[in-house]
Each structure stands twice: as structure tokens, then as C-alpha cells.
Amino acid sequence: MGGGSQQTVPGEPDSGKAKGVYTWEEVQSHCSRNDQWLVIDRKVYNITQWAKRHPGGFQVISYYAGEDATEAFTAFHPDPKFVQKFLKPLLIGELATTEPSQDRDKNAAIVQDFETLRAQVEKRGLFRAQPLFFFLHLSHILLLEALGWLTVWMWGTGWIQTLVCSVFLATAQAQAGWLQHDFGHLSVFKKSSWNHLAHKFVIGHLKGASSNWWNHRHFRHHAKPNIFIKDPDINTLHLFVLGRTQPVEASSTKIVFLMFLSTRTVQLKLHKSYKLSCLVKDLAWFISFYLRFFSSYIPLYGLVGSLVLISIVRFLESHWFVWVTQMNHIPMDIDHEKHKDWLTMQLQSTCNIEQSFFNDWFSGHLNFQIEHHLFPMMPRHNYHLVAPQVRELCEKHGIPYQEKTLWRGFADIVTSLKTSGDLWLDAYLHK
Known part of the structure; x- marks a missing residue:
């Protein structure tokens, strides 16, 4: 199940764009300077452009490109609901149901x-x-x-x-x-x-x-x-x-x-x-x-x-x-x-x-x-x-x-x- 499998992500409002279902292998492949994805609570986000405007600096968010950033996201954001309004436009899909919640080791x-x-x-x-x-x-x-x-x-x-x-x-x-x-x-x-x-x-x-x-x-x-x-x-x-x-x-x-x-x-x-x-x-x-x-x-x-x-x-x-x-x-x-x-x-x-x-x-x-x-x-x-x-x-x-x-x-x-x-x-x- 890869980026070619498109569907609306359950629980997310339909913005008119189809959302993808991805494997960890696909997420991990997007970790270069000009192509960055990360995962938060099994949702996949494309942060390539947003990283440049990230209030905490582009390095700290780019460090988690291709990774699960859920724990770091929770640790650094006192109001996750407020941050969701910035995340929502970056959402491109979610992990496949067959994929584990944690990546790598x-x-x-x-x-x-x-x-x-x-x-x-x-x-x-x-x-x-x-x-x-x-x-x-x-x-x-x-x-x-x-x-x-x-x-x-x-x-x-x-x-x-x-x-x-x-x-x-x-x-x-x-x-x-x-x-x-x-x-x-x-x-x-x-x-x-x-x-x-x-x-x-x-x-x-x-x-x-x-x-x-x-x-x-x-x-x-x-x-x-x-x-x-x-x-x-x-x-x-x-x-x-x-x-x-x-x-x-x-x-x-x-x-x-x-x-x-x-x-x-x-x-x-x-x-x-x-x-x-x-x-x-x-x-x-x-x-x-x-x-x-x-x-x-x-x-x-x-x-x-x-x-x-x-x-x-x-x-x-x-x-x-x-x-x-x-x-x-x-x-x-x-x-x-x-x-x-x-x-x-x-x-x-x-x-x-x-x-x-x-x-x-x-x-x-x-x-x-x-x-x-x-x-x-x-x-x-x-x-x-x-x-x-x-x-x-x-x-x-x-x-x-x-x-x-x-x-x-x-x-x-x-x-x-x-x-x-x-x-x-x-x-x-x-x-």
C-alpha cells in the first residue's frame, strides 16, 4: 500500500483532496532537504515548505523528517489543538493499518x-x-x-x-x-x-x-x-x-x-x-x-x-x-x-x-x-x-x-x- 493508494483519511474533514495511505518505507524515503515528510499520531504530513516558517526554526522540525515525531511534538507544544490549524493543510495521508505505530528501532x-x-x-x-x-x-x-x-x-x-x-x-x-x-x-x-x-x-x-x-x-x-x-x-x-x-x-x-x-x-x-x-x-x-x-x-x-x-x-x-x-x-x-x-x-x-x-x-x-x-x-x-x-x-x-x-x-x-x-x-x- 503506497502513495498510489488514495483515499480520504478517516476522522479528517474532506478538503476536496484525496489522502494517501503510506508505509514506513515510503515515509522514510522523504527525508532530504527539499523533500520532508513526518508522522504524528499515525498521520503523515508534508513539511517541506512549512519547515522554513516553523516558529521553532527549520532545523528542529527537519530533524524528524522521515520519522515518527509524535513524542517530540507532544513534548514541545503546550497546546496541540492550536497547532492543529497549522498541521491540517500539511496533511497528506496516514499510515497503512498494517504498519506499526513506531518506526525503525x-x-x-x-x-x-x-x-x-x-x-x-x-x-x-x-x-x-x-x-x-x-x-x-x-x-x-x-x-x-x-x-x-x-x-x-x-x-x-x-x-x-x-x-x-x-x-x-x-x-x-x-x-x-x-x-x-x-x-x-x-x-x-x-x-x-x-x-x-x-x-x-x-x-x-x-x-x-x-x-x-x-x-x-x-x-x-x-x-x-x-x-x-x-x-x-x-x-x-x-x-x-x-x-x-x-x-x-x-x-x-x-x-x-x-x-x-x-x-x-x-x-x-x-x-x-x-x-x-x-x-x-x-x-x-x-x-x-x-x-x-x-x-x-x-x-x-x-x-x-x-x-x-x-x-x-x-x-x-x-x-x-x-x-x-x-x-x-x-x-x-x-x-x-x-x-x-x-x-x-x-x-x-x-x-x-x-x-x-x-x-x-x-x-x-x-x-x-x-x-x-x-x-x-x-x-x-x-x-x-x-x-x-x-x-x-x-x-x-x-x-x-x-x-x-x-x-x-x-x-x-x-x-x-x-x-x-x-x-x-x-x-x-x-x-
Whole structure:
């Protein structure tokens, strides 16, 4: 039964066009840049043109060309009914009744059990946020900013006061990074537009960064974590080789160049799709951050001193950010696309750090990286409530659920980088 078998899809309004009935083999053949189909709830959609207009960026939706995107679609869209109005014109048919719901290597039992778990989580209300939690989190960020300024305003700009001020400001920046992450994942407000506005305020005005850049990059990471070329967080060939596969393949200078070129091509496509209107809005937001910062500190430090201060703050904050975000992914499996189900793919590429009040605060609850990746729109204060059920599901299907101490997580970053480097050197010397 192929594309030649045309009929109206049951349950869909007749738009005047006949719908096709397709096999997985046919769907999987439409995965090139200029010909892309995907499947959501057994419905087949032609996204070739829509991918260019996709609000989340064309890469993240194109990653599922030729595949079943049901789990990713559910994970990233808070209002599936609203999205249906965009999907309906793209509908070209459905899977044949003889075809399984999952494609390639996806385990049907795992997919079904995870769908059941998600339904239970929704019934328990774990996707509903507690506004007071996020209000208090924002308040403590603003308090830290105020304490930083008051320190040097009241007691002078000596080295000790400057260091104290830098620590206050770097802590505020790190915590604002976790808060913008919450808004970026639409996990705070019921209305997406409110989340988007709050995200622009926090990442733009409080941090001086681009919300659109973050969105396009971060959701690609979530869609295909630790997968070469697709996950921008591991495309670091100009600095590091990661995992156990990449070092061996990259031991050839030619392969390094080709992989780096592929990465740059994807990045250039992203920049090309970055609309001028988005650029202007982002510029306005993060210029407001620098205007606020320099107007506050130039009277105390002068221009050069203010530049030194912001450099110290960025140095401290960037180390905090990198260690926290990489301890969950760098030591895990990093490889080429394997087309696994959502649960298996996320568990192979993520791990948790033990829960404690400090760890929760220090990492913005990203110590629950497993639960965050499985349910990216869940408010972070609910991760610990769903974690026991996730662990039980993993045990049922024999999927490793890794949890470490904070220091073990940090140490594993260094160990994994050394292992990758050793593999590269050994492959290079013996090629």
C-alpha cells in the first residue's frame, strides 16, 4: 500500500483532496532537504515548505523528517489543538493499518508505557506551575543585583568590595540563566505569549543575550541530544572531540574538516533564517541591559573600570554555567543518529545529580536533567515528584537511570574529555 493508494483519511474533514495511505518505507524515503515528510499520531504530513516558517526554526522540525515525531511534538507544544490549524493543510495521508505505530528501532512497549506515564503526570497536575516559586526566584535575582551595587556604592570600589560585588552579580546572572530557561520552555505561564515576553525580559534585559538565538539553539539540543551535527551543544570540533565515536572518526584531518564544515553549514542556515525583526527586538532587549549596567557602574568605576567589572562577572558566571550544563551530558553517550524512542534517547544522553536544597538552587533544578529532558515543559519545582515514576519505568525496561553526586558530575566531565582525547591520539598515531 503506497502513495498510489488514495483515499480520504478517516476522522479528517474532506478538503476536496484525496489522502494517501503510506508505509514506513515510503515515509522514510522523504527525508532530504527539499523533500520532508513526518508522522504524528499515525498521520503523515508534508513539511517541506512549512519547515522554513516553523516558529521553532527549520532545523528542529527537519530533524524528524522521515520519522515518527509524535513524542517530540507532544513534548514541545503546550497546546496541540492550536497547532492543529497549522498541521491540517500539511496533511497528506496516514499510515497503512498494517504498519506499526513506531518506526525503525523504536520500542513500542516503551513508547506506550511512557505515554501512560505522561497521561498520569498530566492528571496529577504536574505541568501546572506555582507562580509564587518563580516570583520569589525573580525577587532574589533582583536582590542580588541590588546588593552588588550597594556594596560598592556604600563601601567604595576597592578590590575586596569589587570582588564581593562581582560574586553578587555573577550569582544573579547564573540564577537569571536558570529563570530564562524556565520561561523559554513555556513552563511558567499558561499562555505562551506571556512566557515569551518574560523570556525576552529575563534573557534580554537581565542577562544581555538573545532569546531567539537561545530558542533556536536550545530546542535543537532537546530534540536530538548528544547526536552529531544535530545537537549544537556537542558540535565543538574546533575545540574538543567528544564521546568515543567522534575522536576516532576525527583522527583524520579530512574528516575533522568535513564535520566542522557540516556544523558551520547548519549554523549558517540558522543565521539565514534569523529574521531582521527578531534581530532588532533582540538588540533592543540586550542593549537595555548594557545601558542599565553602565549607567549604574560608570559613575563609580569609570568606563574602563566598568568594562573590567563586567568581564570579571562574565568570567565567573560562564564557569558556573558550563560546569552545571555539561555535567549531565558530556560524560554520556555521544554518537550518530540511532532513531531511538524518546525515553531511550533522552536517558542515554542525560544523567541526574543528587537532590539537595543547594544542588537544586545551584543548578536551577537541572540536577534533574532526566526529568527535564523527558518533560521539557514541566515546571522545575515538580521534577522531584515525577522522578520516582521515571526511575520505575527505566527499571522495568532495563534502561540505566544514572544519578551522581555533584562532585562526581564535575569530575566526570574532565575524565570523559581525557578519554576522548586519548582515543583521538591513539587513532591518529595508528591510522
